[in-house]
Amino acid sequence: MNDQAEKLRARLLEESSKRPMSKTIAVVSGKGGVGKSNFSLNFSISLCQKGDKVLLFDMDIGMGNLDILMGRTSTYSIADFFEKNRSLNDIVAEGPNGLRYIAGGTGLSHIVKLEDEQISRFTEELAALMGNYDYVIFDMGAGITEESARFILSVQEIAVITTPEPTSITDAYSAMKQIHLLDDSIPFYIVLNRAQGEKEGQDTFKRLSDVLKRFLGRESFLLGILPDDRYIQQAVKRQIPFILYHEKSPAAKAIQHMADKMGCRPADSAAGKNHSYQFISKLKKFLFERQ
Ligand SMILES: Nc1ncnc2c1ncn2[C@@H]1O[C@H](COP(=O)(O)OP(=O)(O)OP(=O)(O)O)[C@@H](O)[C@H]1O
Numbered sequence: 001m002n003d004q005a006e007k008l009r010a011r012l013l014e015e016s017s018k019r020p021m022s023k024t025i026a027v028v029s030g031k032g033g034v035g036k037s038n039f040s041l042n043f044s045i046s047l048c049q050k051g052d053k054v055l056l057f058d059m060d061i062g063m064g065n066l067d068i069l070m071g072r073t074s075t076y077s078i079a080d081f082f083e084k085n086r087s088l089n090d091i092v093a094e095g096p097n098g099l100r101y102i103a104g105g106t107g108l109s110h111i112v113k114l115e116d117e118q119i120s121r122f123t124e125e126l127a128a129l130m131g132n133y134d135y136v137i138f139d140m141g142a143g144i145t146e147e148s149a150r151f152i153l154s155v156q157e158i159a160v161i162t163t164p165e166p167t168s169i170t171d172a173y174s175a176m177k178q179i180h181l182l183d184d185s186i187p188f189y190i191v192l193n194r195a196q197g198e199k200e201g202q203d204t205f206k207r208l209s210d211v212l213k214r215f216l217g218r219e220s221f222l223l224g225i226l227p228d229d230r231y232i233q234q235a236v237k238r239q240i241p242f243i244l245y246h247e248k249s250p251a252a253k254a255i256q257h258m259a260d261k262m263g264c265r266p267a268d269s270a271a272g273k274n275h276s277y278q279f280i281s282k283l284k285k286f287l288f289e290r291q
Pocket residue numbers: 029031032033034035036037038039060140141142193194195226227228229230232233236251
């Protein structure tokens with residue numbers, strides 16, 4: 001019976017790898033409150049506006065707040081998948097502009113203390129679900145924990161959010177170092193948030209990327225500079241994603257620019273055909289390995 005189940009799983013996984021690939025991105029930071037959730041949400045919506053299909057996964061442990069940021073209340077969260085045996089499909093909620101998201105609920109701590117059977121169910125259903133999306137974006141909690149590392153190390157790209165404040169930069173560096181020591185190949189895309197102008201953003205990125213190069217021998221890339229923008233605070237208060245609140249605001253324009261850039265990256269070529277398959281295989285390995 002076990003053997004049969006194993007064969008079925010292998011087949012499902014193989015089939016999922018033949019579906020169109022989806023790019024997986026983890027949004028991380030060292031310090032908390034630097035703008036990960038606002039970036040994740042608005043970047044995802046911007047990709048949707050360009051015609052991409054995006055699944056946004058709230059991975060903040062017990063503190064998920066993506067639905068608050070978009071003024072929605074989701075009926076289900078990831079907890080319903082594990083505790084009430086809901087299918088992953090059932091718990092996907094509808095956001096604006098065709099965005100689909102999975103709310104955080106009680107969060108990630110559940111996902112990593114699972115029975116083997118639950119891990120298999122989770123990874124299989126996620127693999128099947130991913131076939132419907134061009135992007136799967138994980139909004140992570142601040143810092144790198146043993147639990148969050150399992151997801152972060154499985155993705156294809158890591159977006160690191162930092163502000164120009166020295167505390168935020170130092171923590172971003174520490175987080176990247178932690179990841180780098182576990183895997184030196186997943187690319188780091190840096191988002192400089194709350195910059196007071198282009199120059200401060202560029203200068204800060206240069207400082208951070210120089211340090212990464214010098215101490216870790218590691219290249220990093222600038223995904224974009226997000227200006228400090230009062231419209232973001234207004235939008236958060238009104239629970240409207242800032243890109244929809246004021247689409248011509250400096251931050252909205254910057255996000256749109258990043259989404260445009262993402263679409264034309266050469267990485268999206270044949271070499272990446274197996275993204276979804278690789279992601280699921282790695283995630284499965286990490287979730288099983290570290291029980
Ligand atoms: N570019 C910006 N301009 C002005 N304010 C901003 C900007 N980015 C973020 N903020 C402010 O910072 C707050 C925190 O942002 P957000 O919730 O996205 O951070 P986070 O990194 O997800 O936090 P956590 O670590 O708690 O998950 C926002 O509510 C907003 O008030």
